[in-house]
Amino acid sequence: xxxTTKGMPYEAWKDNEYIxxxxxxxxxxxxxxxxxxxxxxxxxxxxxxxxxxxFATSCCGIEFVSLGAARYDMARFxxxxxxxxxxQADFMxxxxxxxxxxxxxxxxxxxxxxxxxxxxxCGSCAISGGPFKKSYCVAMGIEDIVPVDVFVPGCPxxxxxxxxGIMQLSRKIKVExxxxxxxxxxxxxxxxxxxxxxxTTHE
Amino acid sequence: xxxxxxxxxKLFPQVTVSQGNAGIELTLADQSRWHDLASALRxxxxxxxxxxxxxxxxxxxGLGCVYYMVASDRHECLSVKxxxxxxxxxxxxxxxxxxxxxxxxxxxxxxxxxxxxxxxNPDMRRLFLNIDWKGYPxxxxxxxxxxxxxxxxxxxxxxxxxxxxVEKDGKIVKEIKRIFQPDDFVINIxxxxxxxxxxxxxxxxxxxxxxxxxxxxxGYIHRGVEKICEEDTYPQTLxxxxxxxxxxxxxYHHGLCMLYEEAAGIQVNKRIEVIRVxxxxxxxxxxxxxxxxxxxxxxxxxxxxxxxxxxxxxxxDIFEKTCGARMTFNYACIGGVMQxxxxxxxxxxxxxxxxxxxxxxxYNTLFTxxxxxxxxxxxxxxxxxxxxxxxxxxGPNGRASGWACDVRKNFPYAVYxxxxxxxIILHEGDAMARFKARILEMEQSARIIAQLxxxxxxxxxxxxxxxxxxxxxxxxxxxxxxxxxxxxIYLESDGGTIPYRLKLAPPCLPAAAVVDHxxxxxxxxxxITIGGSMDYIVPDxxx
Numbered sequence: 135x136x137x138t139t140k141g142m143p144y145e146a147w148k149d150n151e152y153i154x155x156x157x158x159x160x161x162x163x164x165x166x167x168x169x170x171x172x173x174x175x176x177x178x179x180x181x182x183x184x185x186x187x188x189f190a191t192s193c194c195g196i197e198f199v200s201l202g203a204a205r206y207d208m209a210r211f212x213x214x215x216x217x218x219x220x221x222q223a224d225f226m227x228x229x230x231x232x233x234x235x236x237x238x239x240x241x242x243x244x245x246x247x248x249x250x251x252x253x254x255x256c257g258s259c260a261i262s263g264g265p266f267k268k269s270y271c272v273a274m275g276i277e278d279i280v281p282v283d284v285f286v287p288g289c290p291x292x293x294x295x296x297x298x299g300i301m302q303l304s305r306k307i308k309v310e311x312x313x314x315x316x317x318x319x320x321x322x323x324x325x326x327x328x329x330x331x332x333x334t335t336h337e
Numbered sequence: 338x339x340x341x342x343x344x345x346x347k348l349f350p351q352v353t354v355s356q357g358n359a360g361i362e363l364t365l366a367d368q369s370r371w372h373d374l375a376s377a378l379r380x381x382x383x384x385x386x387x388x389x390x391x392x393x394x395x396x397x398x399g400l401g402c403v404y405y406m407v408a409s410d411r412h413e414c415l416s417v418k419x420x421x422x423x424x425x426x427x428x429x430x431x432x433x434x435x436x437x438x439x440x441x442x443x444x445x446x447x448x449x450x451x452x453x454x455x456x457x458n459p460d461m462r463r464l465f466l467n468i469d470w471k472g473y474p475x476x477x478x479x480x481x482x483x484x485x486x487x488x489x490x491x492x493x494x495x496x497x498x499x500x501x502x503v504e505k506d507g508k509i510v511k512e513i514k515r516i517f518q519p520d521d522f523v524i525n526i527x528x529x530x531x532x533x534x535x536x537x538x539x540x541x542x543x544x545x546x547x548x549x550x551x552x553x554x555x556g557y558i559h560r561g562v563e564k565i566c567e568e569d570t571y572p573q574t575l576x577x578x579x580x581x582x583x584x585x586x587x588x589y590h591h592g593l594c595m596l597y598e599e600a601a602g603i604q605v606n607k608r609i610e611v612i613r614v615x616x617x618x619x620x621x622x623x624x625x626x627x628x629x630x631x632x633x634x635x636x637x638x639x640x641x642x643x644x645x646x647x648x649x650x651x652x653x654d655i656f657e658k659t660c661g662a663r664m665t666f667n668y669a670c671i672g673g674v675m676q677x678x679x680x681x682x683x684x685x686x687x688x689x690x691x692x693x694x695x696x697x698x699x700y701n702t703l704f705t706x707x708x709x710x711x712x713x714x715x716x717x718x719x720x721x722x723x724x725x726x727x728x729x730x731x732g733p734n735g736r737a738s739g740w741a742c743d744v745r746k747n748f749p750y751a752v753y754x755x756x757x758x759x760x761i762i763l764h765e766g767d768a769m770a771r772f773k774a775r776i777l778e779m780e781q782s783a784r785i786i787a788q789l790x791x792x793x794x795x796x797x798x799x800x801x802x803x804x805x806x807x808x809x810x811x812x813x814x815x816x817x818x819x820x821x822x823x824x825x826i827y828l829e830s831d832g833g834t835i836p837y838r839l840k841l842a843p844p845c846l847p848a849a850a851v852v853d854h855x856x857x858x859x860x861x862x863x864x865i866t867i868g869g870s871m872d873y874i875v876p877d878x879x880x
Contacts, residue, residue, distance in 0.1 A: 188531045191558050192876045193583040193664055195535070196627070200663075203630075203646040218531040231876075234488055235467055236536060236557045239528055241490040265576065268568055269561040270474050270481050271466065273488050290664055329490070 137305050139181070139211075147305075157309050173311055180224075181304040183212040184252070187223035189243065191230030194257040194290040198229050206293040213300055220244075225252035225283075225303060227296075231259035234271045237279055244280045252307075254284045254299055261285050281325040341382055341413065348381075349374055358599060359405070359814040360414035371419050372431040375404075379436040383408045384415055385726050386742070387437040388816065389842030391827045392447035394477045395420075400428045400453055405814055405825060405842070406437075409726050409740065412747040416814065421453050425476075429502065429509055432458035439729040442850040450475035450563075456509055460499045460516075465556035465879055468494050474564055475838075516552055517542050526864070528557040534631065535875030537849065539864070546861050551853040559879040566839040571597055571806045572671055574839060579665040581843060582877035584624035585819040587616040590669040592817035595750060596826050597671050599815070600808045608796035609673045610751040611789050616656075616668060618782040619686070622693070623652040624820035625733075625775040625782075628872045632772065633704055635869040636713055641704055648689075648696050655685045671806060673799030686790050693783050697776060705773065714769035718855045718867035721766055728854065729847040732822025733778055734871055737763045737770035744818035756785050768870035775872070807834055819844055821872055841880055845873040 136144040137153050144150065190198055201208050208214050217223040220243050232240055244253065255276050258264030263274035276282060283306060286299035342354055342361055352374065353364040365371055378384045384406040391403040401420040407413065421428035432455035434441045444455040445464040452473035454461065463470060471485050501512045517523050517540075527538035536557035542549040562581065566574040578589035591613045598605060630645030653663045658679040660666040668675050679685075704710050720730065725738040735742040743760045745753040761777045763770040810832040816825045822844025829838040848871040856867050 189529055191536050193580055196583060197664060199627075199631070199642075200646065200650070202642075203650075204643045205646070205650050231558060231560055233557065233559055234486065235465075235493060235559065236528065237488055238490050238492045239536075239557070242492070243529055265580065266560045266562075266565065268565045270479075270486070270564060271559060271561050278488070279490060292663060 137308050139301050139304055139308075142301065147302075149302075153305060153309065156306070160309060160311055177308050177310055180250075181307040183215075184224045184300070184304060184307065185215045185217055185222065186213060187220050187226045187243070187247065188216045188218050189226055189228065191232065191236065192259070194229035194260075197290045197293055197296065198227060198256075201293040201296050206297065208297065208300070211297070211300065211304070220246040221248055223247060224250070225254060225300075227254045227256050227300075228260040228276055229256045229290075231264070231266060232273045232276055232279070234273065237273055240276070241279055250307075250310075252283045252303055253280050254286060254303060255282045256286045256296060256299065257291055258287060258289045261287060264289055279329070281322050341415070344382060345377075348377055357416060357812070357814070359416065359816075361416070363415070363417045365417060365419050368419050368422050368430045371417075372433060374417070375433045375436050378406065378415070378417070379433075383410055384413075385409050385437075386731075387433075387439055387443065387729055388414075388823060388825045389827065389840065390440070390443040390447055391838070391840035391842075392451040392453060392475065393829065393838060394451060394475065396477055400425065400451055400476075402430060402447055402453065403812075403827060403840075404433075405827065407747075409742065414748070414814070414816075427454060427509070428452070429454040429456050431456050434458050437729070438724070438727040438854070439847050439850060442846065446846075449473070452476070454502050454509070456502050456504055459501050459514065461501055462499050463556075465559035467556075468496065474561060479564075516540075517550070521549065524861075527554075534869070534873060537868075537873070537875050537878070539852070539868075541861065541864070543861060548856045548859055548861055548864065551856055551864075553849055553853060555849070555879055557879070558876050560876070562880045563839060563841060566836055568835065570834050571808065571836065574836065575670060576665070576667050579667055580876065581841065581880060582819060582821060582824075582845065582874045583664055584620060584627065584874065585821065585824070585877075586664070586666055587613075587620040587668060588817055588819050589824055590667070591617055591751070592815055592819075592824055592826055594669045594671055595817070596813055596815040596828055597806070597808065600811070600813045600828060600830065601671075601806060603672050603800065603802060605673060605800055606796045607752070607794045609798060609800070611793050612674055612678060612798065613669055614751050614753065614756075615686070615786060615789055615793075616666075616674075618785045619652050619655065619689075621782045621820050622779050623649045625779050626652075628775055629700055629704075629772075632869045632872070633710075635865050636710065638704055638707075638710070641700070644696070644699060644703065648693065651689055651692070655682065655689065658682065658685070670799070672802035673797065675799075677798045678793070683790055683793070686786060690783055690787055690790075693779070697779060700776065705776070711769065713863075713866055714772060714870070715765075715767060717768045717863050718859060718870060719766045720851065720855050722764075724851070724854065725766070728851040730822070730851050730871075731847070732819065732844050733761070733774040734771050734848055735822065736761055737774040738766035739764040742823065744816050744823055748816055750815075750817065752789070753785075756788050758782075758785050768866050771870040771872070805834055807832065808836075821845055821848065821874065821877070843877045843880065845875075845877040848873045849875075849878050 138144045266272040284299050284303045355362045386407040386409045388405040404417045421430045449464045497517045521542040523542050528536040538554040540552040562577045579586035626645045626649040630642035633641030660668040720738045722739040725735045725740045731742045758781045808830040812829040814827050825842035827840040831837040
């Protein structure tokens with residue numbers, strides 16, 4: 135199955151093995167015809183209107199602004215409805231460094247996102263700490279805090295790279311299973327179970 | 338200048354006076370006379386603009402601070418080195434919060450980094466780091482083990498109380514004070530809020546819809562740049578300048594390079610200076626463009642973003658051709674610039690200069706004269722000239738309050754003394770004036786570019802620099818005019834290849850700190866108007 139988005143030839147993607155493996159895993163369990171068709175319909179709708187949360191901590195956020203403006207125009211893809219409230223957003227573009235003080239806030243924002251939710255780690259700070267690797271108070275990558283779906287490298291990534299990253303996300307959504315046996319959801323739950331929030335003890 | 342020296346020698350004979358690269362340097366061994374000296378400097382000698390307080394750890398010689406201040410009427414710079422009393426457990430210095438309003442915040446920053454207690458400062462909380470952080474990170478003996486301060490997803494402890502140290506019967510004792518009163522109605526704005534321009538947080542006490550007090554809560558993007566700089570070689574420290582105020586990247590780079598060149602005795606040629614100034618002014622236009630876009634969007638005029646970003650994208654294209662990046666350019670380097678100008682540079686800049694006046698006119702037609710915009714901005718968030726100086730709110734914000742604080746005029750560097758441009762001074766001091774000041778500054782920047790673009794001198798774009806740059810022991814201070822105000826850099830070197838201490842004094846910290854002062858008595862709905870007009874960049878505040 136060739137998973138691609140509109141206007142993008144399948145060969146132009148750089149990591150097709152990954153998506154093929156994902157599709158294979160999903161097929162192993164078999165699919166009911168009715169449920170499968172419904173899945174397709176739902177995923178078609180979802181993958182074409184993923185709304186971001188306006189969440190930017192530093193430099194990458196400015197490139198995200200450029201992405202929203204007329205030149206790069208993310209409205210073409212149905213991503214332009216940037217929501218200020220996590221409860222209305224589908225995915226979170228983590229554009230910028232996450233530092234110690236920000237971590238609980240960031241995690242809470244993630245928890246507030248409505249299911250199904252996705253995270254894109256945008257820029258080297260969000261991926262690994264980037265230029266602030268030696269710092270005493272930067273979280274070295276957000277992978278330890280929330281499960282991440284797509285990584286977009288760069289410091290900051292160009293708007294084109296961001297477009298490619300979100301397109302990858304929409305491709306992942308396309309092969310997702312909505313009814314039962316959702317691989318992604320399972321791994322997400324496992325992740326959250328292994329990273330619990332402790333009960334606050336202080337007043 | 339000699340006059341100042343004489344006066345100080347007469348008033349305070351125990352103070353050592355010497356001459357540094359930026360101006361007179363005073364050394365005060367005993368901090369018990371510090372408040373008297375500061376008071377004389379502030380009131381009798383007219384040093385009313387406190388640029389920065391650089392905390393220092395001199396290891397065996399103890400902890401202390403270096404205060405840099407400027408006399409705003411005669412553009413004289415002065416520094417005072419004060420050593421703290423007491424051991425490393427509890428070092429203390431007298432506070433000067435009553436002389437300069439901004440000192441309250443600056444002293445909190447030093448306390449956060451070095452644990453120096455400022456006696457009588459009403460608010461001695463940590464500024465950037467978590468409230469329960471262990472250790473003081475910029476001390477030389479700080480234990481950087483991540484296990485000491487692990488990352489926690491548990492919410493940070495919140496408190497309505499703050500600490501203050503006061504002198505009682507010859508002893509320094511701690512007092513607990515309230516930030517908010519028990520019956521205050523406090524609402525939280527940020528850190529994730531679309532109109533705080535990043536991760537800034539205001540704890541706002543309200544009386545109805547009138548703002549009573551704002552507690553500016555910083556540190557949500559504190560990345561510890563100053564500490565990392567102490568581990569990197571001189572050329573390696575440069576790239577952080579792009580990531581502080583990412584709109585002034587070129588200017589901050591320029592400033593730090595000039596400081597290193599001055600310290601290492603490297604002479605750059607005229608071509609390099611002209612290229613750097615051209616880049617500075619281009620980035621100033623790009624920065625103000627984005628300000629117009631985002632600020633109008635904050636006020637509800639969403640379309641303005643698209644108009645304003647059009648010019649910005651054109652400038653970014655020019656940068657991209659020469660520097661190879663859209664945002665983090667890393668262009669200026671020690672001894673010159675990374676690569677020569679692109680062959681299209683002159684042509685592209687001319688194309689920009691051709692369209693810019695038309696675009697500025699369009700911004701004014703669309704927004705500046707708009708009745709709604711005028712109603713929302715005029716007379717809102719008024720900052721007087723005296724307050725602007727005392728709160729160290731420099732740059733376009735300060736000039737909109739009538740304070741002539743342009744470093745390019747007052748302490749000319751590179752080729753700024755050879756070009757002809759006006760310093761924009763407005764007197765209203767409200768949000769509208771701050772908005773207008775930036776539009777007018779774009780015109781002046783274009784004027785500077787127009788004068789230089791056809792006269793770029795011939796020469797090398799990079800002079801010879803030793804492979805392993807060493808800077809002799811000593812200290813230097815340099816100021817440049819960033820897009821948002823005075824950016825000061827203080828360097829202390831021990832003669833090695835890495836800085837002993839690099840203190841960055843950003844213009845955005847005062848701009849955020851003053852929000853509490855100018856919003857008092859305003860309506861909560863105007864908070865976004867006022868905050869947006871200050872145009873702070875949060876990574877620049879937190880570093």
